[in-house]
Amino acid sequence: MILQEQEAIDKAVEAITGDMGALWITIAAVLVFFMQAGFTLVEVGFTRSKNSGNIIMKNFMDLAIGSVMFWAVGYGIMYGSGVVAGGFFRTSPADQGYFLFSASDWYNLFFQTVFCATAATIVSGAIAGRTKFSTYLIFSAVLTTIIYPISGSWYWPFDDDAWLNTAGFIDFAGSSVVHAVGGAAALVAAILVGPRIGKYVDGKAQAIPGHNMMFGALGVFILWLGWFGFNGGSQLAWGGDDTVGATSVIINTNLAAAAGAIAALFFTWFKYGKADISMTLNGALAGLVGITAGCGAVSALGSLAIGLICGVVVVLSIEFIDKKLKIDDPVGAISVHGVCGFLGTVLIGFFALDGGLFYGGGGKLLWVQTYGSLAYIVWAALATFVVLFILKKTIGLRVSAEEEIDGLDLHEHGVECYPEHISSQNN
Amino acid sequence: MKKVEAIIRKSKFDEVKKALHQIEVNFFSYWDVTGVGNEKQGHVYRGISYSTSDIQRRYLVIVVSDDFLERTVNVLLDTASTGNVGDGKIFVSDMIEAYRIRTKESGHAGIN
Numbered sequence: 001m002i003l004q005e006q007e008a009i010d011k012a013v014e015a016i017t018g019d020m021g022a023l024w025i026t027i028a029a030v031l032v033f034f035m036q037a038g039f040t041l042v043e044v045g046f047t048r049s050k051n052s053g054n055i056i057m058k059n060f061m062d063l064a065i066g067s068v069m070f071w072a073v074g075y076g077i078m079y080g081s082g083v084v085a086g087g088f089f090r091t092s093p094a095d096q097g098y099f100l101f102s103a104s105d106w107y108n109l110f111f112q113t114v115f116c117a118t119a120a121t122i123v124s125g126a127i128a129g130r131t132k133f134s135t136y137l138i139f140s141a142v143l144t145t146i147i148y149p150i151s152g153s154w155y156w157p158f159d160d161d162a163w164l165n166t167a168g169f170i171d172f173a174g175s176s177v178v179h180a181v182g183g184a185a186a187l188v189a190a191i192l193v194g195p196r197i198g199k200y201v202d203g204k205a206q207a208i209p210g211h212n213m214m215f216g217a218l219g220v221f222i223l224w225l226g227w228f229g230f231n232g233g234s235q236l237a238w239g240g241d242d243t244v245g246a247t248s249v250i251i252n253t254n255l256a257a258a259a260g261a262i263a264a265l266f267f268t269w270f271k272y273g274k275a276d277i278s279m280t281l282n283g284a285l286a287g288l289v290g291i292t293a294g295c296g297a298v299s300a301l302g303s304l305a306i307g308l309i310c311g312v313v314v315v316l317s318i319e320f321i322d323k324k325l326k327i328d329d330p331v332g333a334i335s336v337h338g339v340c341g342f343l344g345t346v347l348i349g350f351f352a353l354d355g356g357l358f359y360g361g362g363g364k365l366l367w368v369q370t371y372g373s374l375a376y377i378v379w380a381a382l383a384t385f386v387v388l389f390i391l392k393k394t395i396g397l398r399v400s401a402e403e404e405i406d407g408l409d410l411h412e413h414g415v416e417c418y419p420e421h422i423s424s425q426n427n
Numbered sequence: 428m429k430k431v432e433a434i435i436r437k438s439k440f441d442e443v444k445k446a447l448h449q450i451e452v453n454f455f456s457y458w459d460v461t462g463v464g465n466e467k468q469g470h471v472y473r474g475i476s477y478s479t480s481d482i483q484r485r486y487l488v489i490v491v492s493d494d495f496l497e498r499t500v501n502v503l504l505d506t507a508s509t510g511n512v513g514d515g516k517i518f519v520s521d522m523i524e525a526y527r528i529r530t531k532e533s534g535h536a537g538i539n
Contacts, residue, residue, distance in 0.1 A: 207472035272471040279473060319474040332473070 017239040022107045024246065028233020029107070032114040035226035036063045036121060041219030042285075043125040046210035046278060046331045050407025051129045052417035058124045058136055065137065066117040066144035073099060074116060075109055077149035083161045089150040090161075111233060112152075115178055118230075119148045122182025125331035126190040130197070130404050133412045135391050139384075143185060147383045151376050152177055168365065169372035170352065172249070173234035175293030175344040176376040183338020184380035186329070192388045193397045195328030197404055205323045208330065213277050220281040224257050227288045231295045245296065252295040253288065256307030260287020263311025271315070279315055285336045286314035290344030294351060302351035309347065310340045338377070345373035428522040428538070429496045431489040434460065434515040435507040440485050446506045447489070450498050454538060455489040466513035484515060490522055492535045 040059035044052045066074075076099040080092030092099060120140045127136070155164040155177055164171075171177050199206055210216060231253045235246035264283020268276035290310035291303050298306065317335035321327050327334070349366025350357045357366055391397060398404070403411035410416060435443060437459070447455065460483075467478045491499050500517060508514050525537040 205475055207470070207475040207477045209470075209472045268474075272474070272476075274471060276471065276473070315474070322474065 017237075020239050021237040021242065024238035025107045025111050025233050025236060028229035029111040029114050031226045031229025032111070032118065032233065033063075033226075035114075035118060035223050035230065036060075038219045038222030038226060039118075039121045039125070041215045041222065042281070043128055043219075043331050045212040045215030045217075045219060046125070047128045048208065048407070049211040049418055050409055050416070052211075052409060053413050053415065054133060054408035055124070055128055056417070057133065057413065058140075059121050061137060062120040062124065062140040062144070063117045065141050066120050067113055069141055069145040070113045070116045070149070071109065073145050074149040075112060077146070078112065078152040079108075079157050090153045090157075112156075115174060115230075116144050116148050116152075119178045119182040119185075120144050122179065122333050122337045123186045123189050125333040126186035126329045127193045128330045129408065130195075130398050131189075131193050132396060132399050133408070135388075135395060135397050138391060138395075139189070139387055142387050143384075147185070147380060147387075148178075148181055150383075151181055151379045154375070155372070164372050164375070167368050167372065168355075169368050170297050170348050170365070171293040171345055171372070172296040173231040173292045175289060175291075175341045176373040179289045179292060179337040179341030180345065180373055180376045181341075181380040183334055183336070183341050184377040185384040186333045187327070187338055188381050188384040189388060190327050190329050190334065192385070192392060195326070196330070197401060199328045200326055203326070205326065210278060210330070216278055216281055220284055224284060224288065227253055227257065227292075231292055235296070248300075249295040252298065252300060252303035253291055255300055255303045256287040256291030256295070256310070257284045258287070259304045259307025260284050260290065260311035260314070263287075263308045264315055267312050267315050279318070282314050282318065282332045282336055283311040286310040286340040289337055289340040290347065292341070293345040294348040297348055297353065298351040298356075299353055302353075306344060306347050306351060310343060313343060314340055342373045342377060345369050428525060428534070429491055429493060430520050430522040431487075431491060431496070431499055431503070432518040432520075433487045433489070433503050433507065434462065434484045434517075435487065435503070436509065436513070436515060437483065437485050439507045439509070442506045443487070443503065446502045447499070450495075450502055452489060452491060452495060452499055452502075455487055457485055457487045460484055460486045464513060482513065490525055490538050492538065 036059055040056060043055045043059065047055065076092040077089050080090035082091040084091055120143050123139070123143070124136065153162065155162050155169055155171060158165050160166055196208065199208060228250050232246045232250040235242055235249060238246060261280055261284035264286070265275055265280045268279045287307035287310050290306045294306060295303065314332065314335050317339045318332045321329060321334055329335070346366070346369050348356065349369040352361065352365055353359055355361035355365040357363060388397065399408060399411065407416070461481050462484060463480050464482050466482055467480050468482065469476065469478045489499060496519065500519065503517055524533055526533045527537045
């Protein structure tokens with residue numbers, strides 16, 4: 001009799017804990033959803049005003065298209081139970097309803113959808129100001145339908161069929177799965193699209209200052225806020241040990257962002273003689289991307305160290321890509337998401353409390369982290385190259401020089417973003 | 428009647444406005460302009476140093492009676508100056524007529 005009562009109580013507690021987890025994931029997903037606004041504001045702020053409307057439309061529509069495509073196809077490829085090509089990707093038996101999703105874990109679909117949209121929107125910033133809108137929409141649809149879900153299936157279902165999971169790879173919330181994939185796609189896209197007109201004169205990089213640092217800063221505030229959902233929600237549960245886990249992840253996330261901002265601030269202050277606004281903002285994002293993989297595996301002190309490293313590296317990387325490689329990335333997306341995504345994943349090999357080199361774990365984890373992250377980068381780069389190469393040969397990647405100089409708002413959308421640009425008639 | 432146009436540093440605007448009020452020049456218009464001059468401003472944006480000769484200044488247009496001209500110009504010369512390159516310029520030209528819309532007065536009565 002007592003045993004039966006105990007069983008009933010255990011069952012009820014389990015049900016409540018499960019519900020709390022689902023609630024937490026839903027709230028976290030809402031926070032991640034809002035990161036789209038942050039990405040939009042950073043990109044608008046760091047570029048010229050004549051392209052603002054185009055940037056709004058890109059960030060707005062990759063979320064919309066991604067939401068539909070990931071529900072319809074992407075989620076099945078990433079989380080389906082049918083394993084294809086030795087675990088290269090997945091499908092779902094029709095009765096499971098993963099394509100045109102109709103299973104019952106809706107909160108997980110929602111959570112994963114907004115992550116997928118994040119990966120897509122990273123690319124937008126790197127090719128701002130010269131890319132054809134239609135080309136971007138097609139690429140964004142392919143990324144959210146196929147590219148991101150395929151590589152996502154290698155790890156995040158957390159089962160035996162996910163080859164990076166069985167290898168012992170650690171990427172808690174997606175430094176590689178989301179950010180390095182977006183960053184690598186951004187790199188290839190920026191190379192194929194080419195620099196903005198006037199960015200390189202006689203082979204020398206020119207400054208094309210962004211038009212609104214307030215938007216840039218508000219965008220980073222929103223991203224920083226959203227990241228508590230991005231990383232904290234990736235605990236995928238709430239209650240008991242999971243509450244401690246999720247909240248420690250949130251603290252680690254906050255510390256890394258703060259350390260990234262501090263590192264970038266003092267590094268640029270020392271280097272340029274002035275406290276650089278846009279680089280400091282990038283520094284916070286670099287810390288956030290860097291800690292995304294390890295926020296569940298490293299200590300608070302480790303998070304601080306990862307944030308500091310990423311905050312310095314992002315500045316060096318932005319300058320190197322801009323001046324030496326001569327790849328035009330107006331917002332620093334390749335450095336923030338690609339370079340720091342890779343770096344954050346690899347640094348777990350040093351800082352992981354369990355298995356890290358600094359904690360006596362030897363080099364095994366470091367090796368797994370390195371090839372795991374590289375697998376994501378190589379996959380995203382190759383797939384992006386194929387898609388954009390086809391688009392280049394068919395509809396083209398760039399707008400005409402005239403459209404670019406006048407601004408994409410006018411030619412792609414027929415209206416300008418700011419009221420003072422619009423004809424003063426009736427004003 | 429004369430039109431005095433002055434391009435001055437934004438940082439000197441409040442001082443100039445106050446000095447103009449003191450000599451009872453109470454009516455003028457101004458707007459912010461971008462121009463090219465001898466001064467170069469150095470900037471660093473995302474690690475790239477660049478200098479620009481596109482300078483931000485404030486443009487004042489003051490219409491005065493002939494007997495107000497000298498003190499108006501003197502006030503501008505004194506208060507808008509820092510002694511550095513980029514202090515600005517003053518242009519004086521003839522103004523044919525001025526009207527006050529409310530009272531339909533013209534000439535001196537039209538501006539003061």
